[in-house]
Amino acid sequence: MKILILNGPNLNMLGVREPEIYGKATYAQLETYLREQAAERNIEVSILQSNHEGALVDAIQAAYQTADAIIINPAAYTHTSIAIADAIKSVSLPAVEVHLSDIRQRESFRHHSYVAPVCIASVVGEGFAGYSRAMDLLLERFKSSG
Ligand code: DQA
Secondary structure, eight states: OEEEEEEOTTGGGTTTSOHHHHOSOOHHHHHHHHHHHHHHTTOEEEEEEOSOHHHHHHHHHHTTTTOSEEEEEOGGGGGTOHHHHHHHHHHTOOEEEEESSOGGGSOGGGSOOSSGGGSSEEEESOTTHHHHHHHHHHHHHHHHHO
16 A cells, blocks of 8 residues: 655644644654554555645645555645645545644634545544554555455
C-alpha cells in the first residue's frame, strides 16, 4: 500500500513554533516517526511539507493513480482551502485528515474544516500518534475493501 503524506504551512517550524501547543519535537523528528510507523506496517510512504497551497494541490493531483491513499494535515489551509478539498475529491482516493492539536478546543476559526467532508476520518489532538492512527484507519479500509 502506498500513502502520500502531506503537511501544510508552518509545520516545518515544529519544535520552534508554539511548543505549548505543538510540542517540542521537530519536523525532522516527525518525518522519522512517519517513516518508522509506515515501515512497521509495510506501507510505502511519500512525504511532503509545503507552505504553498498550489504545491499541495499539485501533490494531491500527482497521487492520482500513483498512490492508494492520502494522509493530510493541511494546517491553516484546513480552515480556508476549497482548492485542497476539491483536489482530494478529484482524485477519489481515501484520505484521512490529521491535526496535532485538538482544533475543536481552540479558537472558533479553527473549528471548521473544508477538508473534513472529503475525508473518511479526522484525527485531532493526538500529536504524532494521530498519523499512525490514520495509517491504521486506511489499512483497515483497504482490508475490508480488498
Ligand atoms: C494544525 C491546526 C491548524 O489550525 C493550524 O493552523 C496548524 C496546525 C494542527 O496540526 O494542529 O498549522 O493543523
